[in-house]
Amino acid sequence: MADSPRRDRGDSDRVQNTTQPQPAVPHERQQRPADSNSRRVYNGAQIPVDLRSMNSRYSLNEQFASSRQEFQFGDEDEDEDEDESDSAEPTQETPPVSTAGAAAGLEEEFSQDIQDISDAEISQLLQANEDGFADHYTLLGLSRVPPPTASQIRAAYHRLSLAFHPDKQPQYLKDAAERHFARLRLAYETLAEPRKRVIYDVQGEEGVRIEYGQGGAMGPGGESKMQLSSVKTMNAEEFKRWFLGVLHRRERSAIEALVNHHSKFSMRLDASDTLMGQTRGFRSSDGVEISLPTQYLRLQEVGVDSSFTIPLPKLGRLFETPVSSLRQSFQSQSVPLTEDDEMVSNDCADALGPSVPELVITGGISAGFNEVIATMPQRDISLAPYFNRTYAIASHQVGFGAALQHTFPQLLGNGNGNSIASLLQGTGFRLETSVLPLQAYTLLSVDKSVCIIPNTTPFGVSVTTIVKDSLRLRPPDLLISIQRVLGLRGNPRGYFIWASGENEWPSSISQSLSGAAHSNLAYMVRWATQGRKVPMVKLGADWGFNREAIGDDDDVNGAPSSGTNVSVQAQAGSTELVVSYFCDIFSKYTEPPVRSRVSNSGEVLPQPTGPPVHRSRGTLLEVEARIGFPASLGASITGRRLIGTFSSVGLTIGVAQSWGLYCSFSWSRLKQNISIPVALIPLEDVTTSAVLLAVGIPWALYTATEFAIIRPRIRSKRRRFLKAQRAKLRLNIAKKREEAQQVVALMHPSVEHRQAQARRSGGLVILSASYGTKGKDGVLVDVTTAVASLVDAEQLNLPRSVDRNKLTGFWDPVPLSSKVLVAKYLFGGKEHFVEVGENQSLVIPSRAHELR
Structure with missing residues (x-):
């Protein structure tokens, strides 16, 4: 049978004074309640009864409990107890349990080794220390x-x-x-x-x-x-x-304020003279050999690219206008719109996740440098001549262009069925052209998801065409890309790419377009100077890696994990196989906080419970190997590490056919990137020892820094943080307990009156309710008044989604632990008993709870 309060008498059974704060109420309201027992135990868990002084009189008041013999009353009802002592129901005696035991157990839990605490427990600790009030629900x-x-x-x-x-x-x-x-x-x-x-x-x-x-x-x-x-x-x-x-x-405006301007700076250096220890010589015009001093770094190339975006919301609204309205507006002369007429209407600009057309202005300049040495003979011709070493621009490229891009969103619900947006929904396009130099090019790209079989994963199809010369001279380049998710969870992702290359019209078509034989001089010169693009086929797949998770993209869907990418590229005269492997070392990333509150479909994204737990940032390691046929080899190792919320630094060591042994330093923040590659050793002088040293030295330095400086610093901060949070939690327990006592004191008269009426009418009466942990070291606190206050129309429904720690009159005696709610109640004159866990709903009355 459920735990029934036994008969207690005398001053020896009064509640002992505790060090926990007490509410500021008169002494007569702090007396021990009639049905309390300072030495009760439920299933091995001690039940403190400090709150009973505020809430027990209503449930066991003589006005509605005198007809039941098992309800006894305390000091102020001593005379009535004397008369009923002989007829009281016997209850099992329980051994006394000291109230200091629970406090000691709680203190022991707080003093456990912090190295054993998990990130989930830290999140719970942070959540338990939140000072905000309970939510309105x-x-x-x-x-x-x-x-x-x-x-x-x-x-x-x-x-x-x-x-x-x-x-x-x-x-x-x-x-x-x-x-x-x-x-x-x-x-x-x-x-x-x-x-x-x-x-x-x-x-x-x-x-x-x-x-x-x-x-x-x-x-x-x-x-x-x-x-x-x-x-x-x-x-x-x-x-x-x-x-x-x-x-x-x-949110879009805030993001655009950060990344609306994209820039990239690159610099190429050569350090082969320093590493090889060789002295370069120079022969002057008169045949004198000059030994040049060693130069640690030689500048080879510098480049800067920049772009900024201009949104075009009016063009987007034009796309959403029905075609019939557009036709009427063009055929008739409209009255000029006033400022009020240009306001954005609710059904147009306030749609969820609007996709606004954008105009992207791009510009860039790059230059290659050659070393120029000028000599001047001395008066004494037996001496080496004077010389001056400087840099001169060997080649430069200047580019300035513009691009118009827009993605028509999928329309939900009722929309303008005959508008441009409805006809092209789900389609993305980009129109790009170069303004400088004068030999401009034009690029048109169209992307769309195509579902061949209904209710299956669609194919992502992209068609791109590039016009570099007059269409009378040769056809445009064509690039087709098809990709599709092949696995159940997005991995692997396969893709197929085909490029037409640069071709010529057949002679019959060429003559019909121009009317006469034309000169191929313009693009023959370009092919000779810049190379001719040949047809290409590329087939590949990649497995389970979110490349942008540690990089500078905003679309972060999860933490980085290991994976493999494989691709085969074939073109005229050569075939190349590329295999790359990615992994995150030294650390596993926690679930990142949701950056947006609204999804693209317009739904509210669930926010993570409690503040995010920051852990040591790991290093993204990428190993890539390239094998080209008939004879081409290349390999690289890249390590990247976040140094801030949006910033990361990286180092690449690799061997390439045109570079030899090189290293590259990179820095990126959102869409701003800086890359500085440095050539170390020419390819013909690369040895196994040089490669091992180039890879081993940075790895050893970073490993020593990670484990000798970064990790100890993080552990020290973690210790201080946990110590402060646990001290704060102990204070919060006392604070919330006192607040709960105040709330119970306020609710007591009203709840007592309603329960008395329910007792007389045979309705739902909460006899007792306890909340806390079970077991030998468990602590249960009395929440009878708090539970009774939730009774409405002789029913109580407490869903599992409700945070019971924050219910009115509740408080958490043992945070970070799984708790139970135990209730004993009367309904229809019959006793009922129920116990529910933390993830269970409480619905009473129920016939299944009846004690037989």
């Missing part, structure tokens, strides 16, 4: 999923407002009542108003204050004031779509 005893109705919100507020109203509280509890009632009213006003509720579900209480404040979406000067149609006329679903569109545009 939990405050009203409601669940977020499924969302409560308006009537449920009103009923919960009415039930709790009766308990917390300041006018119904004694003078010494008025301040606390006003504070808790203000929180309760704020929760009701937020959830009862559909627009505030949408904002609260996405951004929380602080978001509601910001959005209704100056400059917020609903405040003065906000987005709602710029609407052509009033936001106040929208229903909840329409407002949600509008508000998520506002958030999406804000």
